[in-house]
Amino acid sequence: MSESVETTGLGRALVPVFVALGEAVSSALLSPARIKAMLPPIHEALPKSLILPGMPALALDEIRSRAKIAPAISTTWSMRSIAARAGSRISADMLFAVLGADARSYVRAQLLAGRLGLSYSIYAVDDPFQWDGAGAGVRKKLYPELLASFGAAEHIFAITPELSAELSSRVERSVTPLPLPYTEPSVDSERTKDQLIYVGNLGHLYAAAFRDLVDAVSRFRIASGRNLVLRATLPAENLKRVIGDIPNHVIPGRIAARQDLAREIAESRAAICPIAFSDPSGMTETSFPSKLLDYLAHARQILIWGPPKAVAVRYFVEHGLGYVASTPDQLTDSLDRLLAAPQDFRESYRKILKRNHGPEAFDAIIQRMLSGFAGAAER
Secondary structure: OOOHHHOOOOHHHHHHHHHHHHOOOOEEEEEEEOOOOOOOOOOOOOOOEEEOOOOOOOOHHHHHHHOOOEEEEEEEHHHHHHHOOOOOOOOOEEEEEEEEOOOOHHHHHHHHHHHHHHOEEEEEEOOOHHOOOOHHHHHHHHHHHHHHHHHHOOEEEOOHHHHHHHHHHHHHOOOOOOOOOOOOOOOOOOOOOOEEEOOOOOOOHHHHHHHHHHHHHHHHHHHOOOOOOOEEOOOHHHHHHHHHHOOOOEEEEEOOOHHHHHHHHEEEEEEEEOOOOOOOOOOOHOEEEEEOHHHHHHHHOEEEEEEOOOHHHHHHHOOOOOOOEHHHHHHHHHHHHHHOOOOOOHHHHHHHHHHHHHHHHHHHHHHHHHHHHHHHHHO
């Protein structure tokens, strides 16, 4: 899968949902977030179809390659365009919305379900009630509509127990925790590069903490005399916007092939996950950084740098995994220990990955949802 999908929670959530639904789906209508032009809408749908709004377009190839069937897939630009074209030309049995923090997507999903006369389910990977992508006026206006979209959903799932609890308290509904599954084979390498690796883009949840790590690596290089580098898998121009001039010991650049990315993680001294210490949205306390699934599958060591309440920090502390730092002194100490006396945590990481993110439990929950949907349809 393309890295830009593989390391994004929304994209990660889509593919396993689609695969778990399996033969229940014979066609799908997606509304990717980044499509630049209106594409022809579906004119005919097969008898059983699924509509998934808000999906990255790059997930399409992965769905086609991993789904149990070869679904017919169409894409459109906006959910409102889909709804406007709905009616007799679009036929579907179910709407399953895999959605991030953009509150408007939930409202559009409900709009579409209503226009098509469908029940719908929600799988939330972020908290839309804490969405910071619009001004206070827009959020206030959307709030009752957002509550209504959750209230009308047939099922509600969330990526972490923390997000489940938060959403449940807001919408006064049961919300089922549904951790992201991971099915990729782990990659090992005997080769070791004297580098730390960061996977993914640098949004507001990671940028400031990433700059802390750049500075910490600089200090380590001076103190140790080692030529340690920091590998960042995003384009140089994107990285420069975040940290300014790029130091010589920071190496940017995407890794397009899935297997190459896994190998780069496996060959690094450690994989790093920086998390914002200042996060007014509270997303770090409810959302799971999906890059950690790649880290747990392939890394020898993992360093989490973030506040004690962050989901990733609590997850690693709870399971006794790798290195966790929440103060500058802890960060310096963790870097010194993992680089001066490295350990191999691969076995422990993979046990946790299999136990907490194996596909079996995910599939079972989705299939139970399908059984309830089928029973309701028969009634």
